[in-house]
Amino acid sequence: MPVQRIHNFSLAWLLSVLAGILLTLVVLAVVLFWRLTEGRMTGHSVTQAMSNALSIPEQGVAVKVGAAKLSWEGWQSPLGVRMFELDVMTPQGQISLPEMAIGLNLTRLFRGDVAPSLIRLEQPSLQWTLGQTDVSGIDFSGWLETSAQSSGGAAIPPHLQYLKRIILNNADLRILDEARDRVIRVVQVNVSAKRTLREVNVKVAGKVQQEKQSIPVQVDAQWHLQEQSGTGKLMLGTAPWTWVTQWLPENAWTQRLDAPISGTVRVEVGGNLQPTRLEAAVSLGVGTVDLGEEGLRRFSGAKLEAAWDGKADTLEVRAFQATFISGLEVKAHGQLQQLQITPHGQVELEVKRLGLVHELNELLKTRMPSLQVSARGPQNEQRIGAVAATVMFSPPSSPTGLPEVGAVVGTVSVSDARVGLQHTAYPGISVLVADADGKVEFKLGPDFVLQDAKTKFKFSGANVLMEGGGVPLEIEKLTFSADWDGITLQTKDFRVKLDNTTRLEAQAKLRTHKFMPVELSLQANAFNVPVDDLSGWWLPNLATGTREWVVNRMSKGQVREASVDLQMSSKEPPNAGPLQLRHLKSTLHVEDTSVRYYKNLPESRRVNATVEIGADAVEIAIHSGVINELEIKAGTLRFSPLQSGLPLAQFSFDATGPLPTALALLEHPDLAVLEKGVLPFSQASGQVQLDLGMDFPLKDELADGDFQFSADARIDNVSLLGLPLDLDLAHGTLNVAASPKAVLIAGTGQVHGAEIGLEFSKTEGGYPSTRIHLPTSAEVAGLVRRIIGFELEGQASGRVEITQQNQETSLVAVQVGLAPTGFVVPVVGWTKKIGSPGTAKVMALMTKHGFSPYLRVELETEALSARGRMEFGQLGGFKSLQLLELHGPGTELDLLEIASRPNGYSVKLQGPQLDLSPLLEDAGATEFAGEIAFDLTSEHIVLSEKLLLFGKTVGTVSAAGKLEAKHHGGIGYGGRPVWADGTIKVEKSGKLPRVVGQGKSEAGDTHFFFEPHTDPPHVLEVESDDAASVLYLLTDTQAFKGGKLNLRTEFFDDNLTRHESEVRLSNFTVTDAPLLVDILSLVSLTGLLEQLLAGGVFFDEGYSKVSVEEGRYTFTEGSAIGVSTGVVFSGWINPAKHELDLKGSIAPAYVLTRLIRWVPVLSTILTGTDKAGLIALDFRAHGSLDDPEKQVNLLSLAPGILREVFRFDWLDNSTAGEP
Structure with missing residues (x-):
C-alpha cells in the first residue's frame, strides 16, 4: 500500500x-x-569565573578559588569544574574548603554564563546553628522559595538560581546549640540536596560524636515549593539516653531514664521552617528508670510510637510497649492536647505480669503498714495480675514542666492466683486462698492518691485464721464486691460459702482519714455455721471479754442463723487512735450445742437457744437443753459487763429432770447452794421441776456475799433413801426454795405407805435443821411396826427433828405418837391399848462420820415406861442398850442392859419383877445373829402364867440354838413355891434340852432330870419329898398335899406329845378331888366324904401308869392305898376335847382289907379278883369333863366274888369301851 x-x-x-x-x-x-580535562586549568579566567559563580555578595559571601579543572559530573551535569583550595569568606568568618566540584548548566554555558547546576563538597568542615537556615554563614532559605527572586535578603543570586543539587561527602559538621551553649559534632556526613520545580529533597547521613561513641544518623527531607511546607525523617541509630536528653526540654523525668535509644522521627514544617507535626517511633534497649521513692526499675526494652500535631496542638502516643527484666510488660497509648497553652490529655495503659504483690506491699508500707500480701500465679510465678488504666494528665505547675498526672482510672485484675493476706494489727487475721479471681476498678488522684475504687473478687479454697483463734476456717467459696470513694470503703455482696449448707452474707462500711480507719460499721448474716468455727469468724481483739466467753463456753452444734450489727470508731483526727467498739449486737440461733455456763459447772448439752451478744454483755434465751440429765425447758442467762468492769453472771433456769442431777447441781461447790452432805438423805430419785436463778461475779474465787441465787423446785414422784432412822420415802412431792439467806425444802411422801411431811431449812450463818412429820395414820403405825419389829394396831404419828449443833455435830430427835396405837410388845407381852396415851422418843448426836455412840431412848405409855440410852460402836454397829426404871405389865426393872460382844450379845436384867412368859412362848420363832449371854436377877421371874423363878439365872444361847443355862434360887408355881433354894441346869444342842435340877423346900428335897436321846424314848425322872408341889408343877393339879414322888416318863416323839409314865406316890394326902367327892356323895360314904372335905384323905402309897397320845391321857393300874380308903381306877381323859371315861372302885376300911389279904382264899372271896377291898364301891364317870355322868353300882358293895357278878361291864357292855 x-x-x-x-x-x-x-x-x-x-x-x-x-x-x-x-x-x-x-x-x-x-x-x-578531553580538552578540558587533560590537565589543571590555572588560568585566571576560569578561577575568576568560578569565584564569581559561587560568591553571594548579597549575603556577604565571597569565594576565592585557588585552582580548578573541568570534570565529568554525570549525565545530569556532564560538564563540571573541580576546584581546589577554596576560601569562603562569610560574615561569621572564613571557611577553607580543600576541594569542591560543580556541575555547569550547559544551556547557560553556551550562552556564556557560568551557572552551577550541581555543587559537590569533599570533606568540608561546616557549622550550623540550630534554628537557623544558614550553614556556615550561607543562608539557604531562599532555596526553599517558590521563586528564586525572593524579596527577602535570602534571595538566590542569578548565577546560582540554576543550582539543582548539592552534595557533601565526608563532611565534618559542627552544630551550635546556643540555647544550651553546646556544640554537637557530626562526622562522616554525606548530604545530597536536590531541587526541582516543585520540591527540594535532602538526604543526610552521618555519625554524631558522643564522647567515645558514634551515633549513626540519617535524615530524609522534602520541601514542597508550592505549598511552602516540608517533611523530614530522622533515623537515629542506637544512642545513649543522655544524648537524647540534649534535644529534649529539661525536666525531672528526662534525668530518670538510662537506656540506649534508637528510632525514627518524622517532622513536618511550614514556610517558616517551624515544625507543624512530628512523628516518632523509637526503641529503648536494656536500661533502668528511676521511679523516685519506688527506686530503680530495670527493663529489657521499650518501644514508642508518638505523633505531635502543631496545628491541633496535640501529642499522640500511638503505641508504647516496654518489657522489664522482672517480666513486667507495659503497653500504652494516648493523647495530650493543647500543648502550647494548658497541656492535658490521657494515656491508656495496660500492664501485664504485674509485680502486684511487691508494689502493693510497698504502697501498704506507707498506707497500711499492718497489712502484708503474698501471692503466686498458677505456675508459682511471683508476678501476677494485670492493670488496664487510663492516665489523665493535667497542665504542668511550671511553664517549662511536663504535664502532670492528674488522675488514673483503671482496673487491676487477678486470675488463678494463690493469695495470702496477713493483718498484724487489729483486726489480726491471716488468710490463705488457693484460687483467687477478681478485679479492682480504681481511680487515683494527684500523687497517686487513691480516690475511688470498686472491687469484685471470688476466692475458692480459702483458710482464715484470726489472731488468737482456734482451728482455721475452711472456706469453699468467697465472693464480694466493694466500693471506695477515697474516704469510705463499702462492701457489698459479701458472701462466704463454707460447704453446701454453711454460708455468710455481710456488708460493711469503713470510713478512713489519710488511709487510717476511723469508723467501721458491719452488718452480717450467717447460716448453718458450726459453733466451733465461731473463734475463726470472731476477731480476737473485738469485744475480747465477750468473745472469750462465747468461744470458751460454747462448742459443738450449729448456728442455724446469726446476725451481727457492729459499729466501731476512733477519736476524731488528729487524735485518732485504734478503733474502739461502740456498738455490737449479734443474735445467734444455735441448735444442739454445748454450753458451759460457768467454768466449773457441768456442761449443758443439746442446747437450743437464742444468743444475744452485745459489746459488753451476752444474753442467752434457752429454749431447750440438758445439764447432765436435767432437761432445761426454758432459761435466760446474762453475762455483763464483759468489757467495762467485773463481769456478773445472771442465770434463770426452768428445768426438769432427775432429782439427783438437780441436787448435784445445787451441791456444786462453786454454787454452794447446798453443801454436800447437808441434806437429810443419802440417795434420792424423782422428777424435778426447777426454777433456778443465780447471780455471781465471774472470777476465780468468790468471796462471801458474792454469790446470790434463788431456787424454787417442785419434785414429783420423789424417792429418798437413807432418811433418819434409815427410812425410805416414796411417791413424794417436794418444794425447794433457796437463797443465800435461807434454804427451805418442804414436801410430802410415803414411807412404807405412810404419808409423811418433810421440812429442811438452813439460814445464813446458821445450821441446817430437818423435820419429818408423820401424820396420824394406819400407815404410820405400819411404818413404826417395820422399824421396831412388832405388830401395831390402829394408827400412829411421828416426828423426826435433826438440828445441827455445831460444825461437827447434829442432834437427832425422833418422837412417835402412840395414843391411837395398840400393840403387844413381843418378847415381854406388854399390851398397849388403842386410845391410851403413849409416846416414844429417841435422841442422838450425829456427826459427819455418823451417829454418836450414845442415843437417849424414852418410852411412855399408860402401862409402860422406860428411859435409857443406846450405844453404838465406831462403825455405827449396835454396842449396848441400857434402860433404867423400866415399868411394864408384870415387869418392874431397875436395869435392862443389852451389850454387844465379839460373838454376840449379853443381856442383863435386874429388878423386882420380870415377866418372861412371852419370851418363852416365842422362843421357837426367835433367831439370833450371834451368841446371847444372859444374866437375870429378880425375885419374881415369870416364866408362864403360873410358873416363876426367883433368884439368879445365867446362861448363853448360841447362834446355832445351843442353850446352856443355870438357875440358882427358887421355883414357884401358881403362887406357891416348889422349892426355895435349888439349882437347875439346862443344856440344849439339839431339838430337846437336857435338864437337871435339885432343890429344897420345907417338905424336903427334889431331884429331877430330863435326858433326851437321839432315838426316842426321851426319859424324865423325878424324885421329890414334896410330891404335892411337884405334881402341881407338872400336872397343874392341887389335889395332893405332901407326900413323896417317884416319876419316870418316856417320850416317844420330839414334840413330847406321846409318852408313857409310871407314877409312884407315898405318904400323900388327896385334898381336892371334885370327882371323888361326887362319887362319895352318891353312895353316902359320909365318913370318907367328911374326911375328904375336911383335910383330905391320906394314902400310904399310890401308883399308876399313864400314857398320852394325841392329847388323851390313859390311866392303867391306877391305885391309891391308905388306912381308911383304897382306890383303884383306869380309863382316859382327853382335856383337849373336855371328855373322860374313868372307872374304878373305892374301898372304905382298907386296913381291914389288908388283913384279909393275908388269908389267900378268903382274900379272893372277900376282896375279889381286883383286890379292891373287902367292901368296894364301883363307879364310872364319862362324858363331859366339866360335868361328867357319874354312875355308882351299889351292888358292888358286896364282898369279893359277889361283887364281880354285879360289875358294870357284865350288866352293860356298852359302857365298857371307849367313847
Missing part, C-alpha cells in the same frame, strides 16, 4: 537524522571534555 510505504520511509528518515545529530553531539562533548 503506497500510504503505508510513505509512512514507513518517513519514520526511518527521521530516526536517521536524529541519530546523526546525537552522534555529532557526543563527539563534540567528548572532544570538549
